[in-house]
Amino acid sequence: MVNFRDLPIRYKLTLMTLFISGTILLLSSSAFVTYDLLQLRKNLHNDIAVTATMSAYTTSGPLGLGYPEDAGQFLIALRANPHILAARIYQTDGQAFVTYQQRDLAQQIIYTRTKVALLELLMEQSFRFEDSEKEDLRQFFKAQDQLFLTHDMQQKLQVFLRNKTNLLPAALAQDLAYLLAQQQRLLPETLPQAQLAQATRIGTQHLYFAQSIADIEEGVVRYDKPIGHLLLVVNLSDLYERIRWYLFIALSIVLGATGLALWLTSRLQKLIVQPIHTLSDLTHQVSTDKDYSLRSHYQSGDELGVLSSGLNAMLNAIQMRDEQLAKHRDQLEHTVAERTAELKKANQQLTYQAFHDALTNLPNRALFVQQVEQAIKHAKEQEHALAMLFIDLDHFKYINDTLGHSAGDRILQEVAKRLLSCTRQPEDLVARLGGDEFTVLLRNVKEPLNAGIVAGKILRALALPFRFNVQDLYVTPSIGISIYPDDGDDVGTLMRNADTSMYVAKQQGRNNYQFYTAGANTASANRLKLENKLRQAIEFNEFEVWYQPRFDLNNGQLVSAEALIRWRSPEQKLVPPAQFIPLAEDTGLIIPIGEKVLRAACENNLLWQHPQQSPVEVSVNLSARQFVQEDLLSKIDKLCKETGMKPELLELELTESLIMPKASDTIETLRALKETGVKISVDDFGTGYSSLSYLKRFPIDILKIDQSFIYDIGMDSDDTTLVTAIIAMAHKLNLKVVAEGVETQQQLDFLRLHQCDYVQGFLLGKPIPAKAFKILIDQRCDIDSYRLAVRELRHSGEEDWLKEIEY
Secondary structure, three states: OOOHHHOOHHHHHHHHHHHHHHHHHHHHHHHHHHHHHHHHHHHHHHHHHHHHHHHHHHOHHHHHHOOHHHHHHHHHHHHHOOOEEEEEEEEOOOEEEEEEEOOOHHHHHHHHHHHHHHHHHHHOOOOOOOHHHHHHHHHHHHHHHOOEEEHHHHHHHHHHHHHHOOOOOHHHHHHHHHHHHHHHHOOOOEHHHHHHOOOOEEOOOEEEEEEEEEEEEOOEEEEEEEEEEEEEEEEOHHHHHHHHHHHHHHHHHHHHHHHHHHHHHHHHHHHHHHHHHHHHHHHHHHHHHOOOOOOOOOOOOOHHHHHHHHHHHHHHHHHHHHHHHHHHHHHHHHHHHHHHHHHHHHHHHHHHHHOEOOOOOOEOHHHHHHHHHHHHHHHHHHOOEEEEEEEEEOOHHHHHHHHOHHHHHHHHHHHHHHHHHOOOOOOOEEEEEEOOEEEEEEEEEOOHHHHHHHHHHHHHHHHOOEEEOOEEEOOOEEEEEEEEOOOOOOHHHHHHHHHHHHHHHHHOOOOOEEEOOHHHHHHHHHHHHHHHHHHHHHHOOOEEEEEEEEEEOOOOEEEEEEEEEEEEOOOOOEEOHHHHHHHHHHHOOHHHHHHHHHHHHHHHHHHHOOOOOOOOEEEEEOOHHHHOOOOHHHHHHHHHHHHOOOHHHEEEEEEHHHHOOOHHHHHHHHHHHHHHOOEEEEEEEOOOOOOHHHHHHOOOOEEEEOHHHHHOOOOOHHHHHHHHHHHHHHHHOOOEEEEOOOOOHHHHHHHHHOOOOEEOOOOOOOOEEHHHHHHHHHOOOEOOOHHHHHHHHHOOOOOHHHHOOOO
8 A cells, every 4th residue: 555655746735635625525514414404303393293282282172081083083184294194192091092194105095995895895785794893894984084093993893804804805804904004003002112102212214203182171281180192103204305415415516526626636736746746857867867967947936946946056066076076086096096005015014013023123923933833844844853942131121120121122132133143044033022032943953952052152142242322231141942853842832841941041040051851840830839929928918027137336236127028938937038039029029029028117117216215227128120110209208107107217228230220310219219318228339330430429328348248358358458448438428338247256356447337247146037126126235235135035935936036
């Protein structure tokens, strides 16, 4: 079924016109017809009501006196109203009294025929009638001639018909029965039945109208005492006939209006629809042929004219746009061709970058793995050996931490060049895996020792200094070697075993190479296990801070203590720092460990102070990773505020190798630290290559002479001279001097003689737990009584931590 919205406009106008005009005509005709019919029915009802009233009044006397013939004479007057087909008067007991009924032509013929036949029979001597029967027939025909019939006559005739049916001719008996039946066709036999049909109930063909017959006493009508009822049967055929005429007239009007609407619509189509149709054809042709030179020629001041002008303007704009698009398309095709060439070049560059290191231009891990897989496949076919070298630069993070990543990048680029010069190009493959890790693949290795020769060549090449900003830097490698197929037959195994042997090289002192052995895996596994335990130790706070005393040689008083980390394993065993500190520095775990030591030192230091005693300071070592943190100053300031620690009682120890590279940046950091109030000391002084000019500029407070020089005092003249010079130089620079590792009385006497400021070492006191150190502080121990106090403290109780004190 077609949707109304999809119909053409001319059809829509036609349907709308027909619908509107038809609806208006139908409503107006219906109103007219309804009004006229209601008026006709009202008039008919009033007419019947008047007739019924008059008939009831005139028949009141005969009914009251019991004269049905007289009542019938009054009912004959109903013949003046052609609409009344029949009438019947009922007595108060509900029985019929007298009946009036008009006959149509067919009934009149049957009546006449029956009357003649019965009269002829009455005259015949052969057909015997009772005198009463003859009288009844005469009375019947007399009454029927006047169109009424009393109830007694009807009953007598019915008895006569029952008694004489077999004697009468069949046709005559049938006609007589028909006449009697007609008396009951329209009228109910009793009053209750009449009451069901009264009160203006409209049947299919007739209208029943009932009227009470009042009693008249001495000229007064008694409506409260009805003596009977009158029922009239009205013919409605005229009413129905008029309805049919009205319907015919209304239908004719609707059809005529429809024809007029169609004619008007056709005229409107020529004025409205035709221009719209023309515009529709034009737009369809434009969209189909893409010919934007077409134009609409309709000109008018109405909306269609505006639409036509707008369409022409749009076509002009589209035509101009197409011309511009054609021009731009040519330019775009030219540009696309150029860009395609550039994209092809860029794609080649991206492909290269995806498989090469951006800094060194060496193959990256992805390309290295791919090349090794191909080399393994070829070596398997040719039964050749391969060697994989895993190279890691020793302590390279210190260069990034101290000199910055620009220096580290320059060194990595130079390392890549030196590695390429040590291998056979292009047969061998050098790659950078990331950070300071490089790998070398040696193809067609006849003997495993040849891989060691190449590794030694690399060690010698990297032993040469790297020049950076008028400064010579030294970088050493640790090299691990794995051989195909002895140490693995796939890329992952070879790389893992080479990496394992590289860590063995680091454990062997770095700056060497090691071939893979089966036992190396065990060492690597132990290192991994230790790292996991170290992480758990940080999480579960398994670290303790012990303290080693520092004494003033001038007065022998305990003036400070160095905070030292201790790790108590879950088995309640102390793990030596030498076992986990290097690993913590390599993995970066030294940062959270150092922060724990710093916080513990500040919190314990508060417990040492007494108003009557001189304040006791505490020194804490800072790792290189902690020192280069951007938020170092804020962390220290926040920690002092949280713990209530006085900054002037805190000493931060920095190694000489940490502060000398990138000295200008170090000076700025040290000055910022000094402004907070903390003291700065240089640890392990003498082991590096300090510049005296930088040392003078550094805002430091204390120099700590490395214990390696203290150890040979009195035995090695060079060390003795060096220690003496360091003390003298420090005093000239207004710096205090601390001698570490004092273990003999001879060393102590020498240092006192040469006016060293502070001393610490096993001779004076070993590191002890914080609880024990707090007890000794409270006892005001000095350099002479400290060891005795430690010995007595160890034997004074049964606590486990007391038994761990060494003396």
